[in-house]
Amino acid sequence: MTIGIDSAFDGGNILVRSIDADEVRLTIRRDRGSQFLQWFYFRVDGMRECGCRLVIENAAETTYSRGWESYDVATSADRSRWYRTPSVYDGKTLSWTVRPGIEALWFAYFAPYPLARHNDLVARSVVAPGVSLKRLGSTLDGRPIDCLHVREIDGEIGSGRGAEGHHDTGTGAGSGVREAAGGGRRQIWVIARQHPGEPMAEWWAEGWLERLLDLDDATSRALRRLADVHVVPNMNPDGTFRGHLRTNAGGANLNREWAEPSLERSPEVFHVHRRMAETGVDLALDIHGDEALPYNFIAGTEGVPGWDDARDAELVAFKRTLAALNPDFQTEHGYPRAKPGSANPSYASNHVAATYGCLAMTLEMPFKDTADTPRPTVGWSPERCKRLGRSFVDAVYLALTDRLLPPA
DSSP states (O other): OOOEEEOOSTTOBOEEEEEOSSEEEEEOOOOTTSSOOOOOEEEEEEETTTOEEEEETTGGGSTTGGGGTTOOEEEESSSSSOEEEOOEEOSSOEEEEEOSSEEEEEEESSOOOOHHHHHHHHHHHHTSTTEEEEEEEEOTTSOEEEEEEEOOOTTTSTTSOOOTTOOOOOGGGOTTOOOOTTSSSEEEEEEEOSSTTOTHHHHHHHHHHHHHTOTTOHHHHHHHHHEEEEEESOSOHHHHHHTOSSBOTTSOBGGGOSSSOOTTTOHHHHHHHHHHHHHOOSEEEEEEEESSOOSBEEEOOTTSTTOOHHHHHHHHHHHHHHHHHOTTBOSSSSSOOOOTTOOOTTSHHHHHHHHHOSEEEEEEEESSOOSSSOOTTTOSOHHHHHHHHHHHHHHHHHHHTTOSOOOO
């Protein structure tokens, strides 16, 4: 049986260099209009009799070649359950071996979150009580920029006055609740997957939404009494479909577009940017993945103008609380702390923190296994992403009610 390679599907990315009897040599395709490359996703069939060795020849040329160190390949036979196949990075190539007896396998840099699943997530969410769907605009390829607005539920949560455009005081949660910056209900924004080759971000968003929309969850109900929650589960659907690592259809890295977004280059940011200006922002989360570091961590906005000890204490308290809520989150490892005044305003979290004076954070999750809580069979997985997303419901609620753990 002849070995076949296929990546002509939603999110697929690989180029075939050669196929021999027992070895397949491949390269990763660059994002269109840019030099970024790292994401791969493809199917191999015809291995029942012989198996094969797979080699990615341009691993050393990828954007984050350190990401291949201690990395194992996400693998699935049914595209539902994903596990890890051990791989070897020799400084030039990434390779792994597939045993014979398997009809077909799918391999990816991380368990994919295709547009079909995104559409299912939106469909499930929008039929839930108290959720509306806003098409903020369209991408360069004409896809919708979906934003889910989660609010109070008439007859179920609070006063039932959570209709679109209404702002009440949200005093039902107790005297510890802080007022929104401009008075009225708090406005929480969550954006995920500005970089399409970071599907862990949308797996996280799925967990966050599933818990937030659970009417039997007391914390979710309490959070929705306090705040409207605006969720963009996928900021970059064009890049997702095209199999890009970091850019949209026009080659723009969306997380470098927030200072001056445009309809011509970055409509995804332009439309979210405009909607944030309409609602205001009291707390913001930007969800990402980091190729090299084997940890879950939060990158803060310490370098923005106006950063002070009070904002720093709130950030530290949020991270400390989250670490107490979820064992897969930690506070020891991450990016270096930004120096005062050094923040790049084109980054989403920096822009939001500086513009609205609020707590804005970037969550980074690993592509490989976590070093502090390893699970070698699955590595960092969709299920673990979703559990972390669920934990953020507690942390955000505690932040809004001034109940975060104080800095140690």
